[in-house]
């Protein structure tokens with residue numbers, strides 16, 4: 099019989115009798131059942147009910163079981179899927195298992211107890227694998243953290259030295275009584291400004307750890323706050339700012355989300371020429387919230403896209419713009435990951451970039 103804790107299962111089958119049978123029998127074995135009659139319906143239901151396991155029929159009109167499975171795997175790499183079919187071919191099983199399917203059950207399903215046993219075994223094995231994977235990642239991150247520390251120390255000393263040297267040199271010139279004190283003071287202010295920006299970035303990278311403090315935030319308020327913060331920079335650079343942010347709330351860590359969006363807006367300003375536009379938009383469907391920062395700037399070549407989220411990942415756009423440390427997007431991605439979301443980018447050189455945060 100079923101264990102005490104209810105298992106949420108999504109049954110995907112075009113046969114209404116089969117759906118009905120499982121809808122009636124599986125709850126008696128400790129399952130909470132949701133059903134879908136097609137692969138497309140299954141995808142939208144996964145967003146809504148967040149099942150622990152999917153039981154997927156192979157023979158369906160439209161997108162068949164295997165194709166639906168591939169779609170599911172793409173978006174939910176950690177969702178166990180069991181396929182059932184009346185005409186299982188070795189080739190189908192091979193592809194399904196190779197692509198990360200968990201188990202394969204022959205139809206007709208006559209014995210519900212056996213089905214229950216197989217589903218629970220899949221869930222147990224899956225949980226074991228997940229734990230092992232997490233331990234491996236934690237171990238790897240620990241080693242990584244050591245390497246990261248030495249990299250950051252090397253980078254910090256290199257990055258800080260230039261503005262520090264400027265500060266020293268120009269201050270000495272000022273002290274010696276140069277002819278253009280205003281110009282020299284300006285250089286000192288620039289160097290101090292750059293130092294301060296670097297310190298901010300280093301501090302942000304150092305405080306990436308820490309569990310998110312989730313609260314319900316008003317999205318328009320947060321965006322308005324950021325606009326006020328960046329208004330001056332946007333105006334001075336001659337950029338047009340557009341917003342399309344509905345009056346929605348979002349469950350997120352205020353400081354982390356603010357940092358992510360401010361990194362994205364800062365980049366959009368930096369990599370868009372005067373006269374260009376930046377658009378901040380958002381939409382929510384009750385399950386997800388998607389916030390995007392789009393610019394009509396210089397864009398990023400396809401080959402460079404993957405690297406920009408890496409530590410110290412930067413692209414030399416050859417615009418004469420002083421390259422940064424390549425920490426901003428790395429930090430943004432880390433923070434979005436910590437909130438359980440996704441940070442994506444699409445970009446076209448010469449046309450612009452769209453960065454999207456999905457929470």
Ligand code: ADP
Nearest residue numbers: 365366369397406412413422423424425426427
């Ligand atoms: P940094 O911390 O140095 O500012 P980021 O990690 O924020 O760097 O960005 C990494 C690289 O990605 C940048 O060097 C830049 O080349 C590229 N990039 C980021 N945002 C944009 C954008 N909106 N348009 C074009 N290139 C961008």
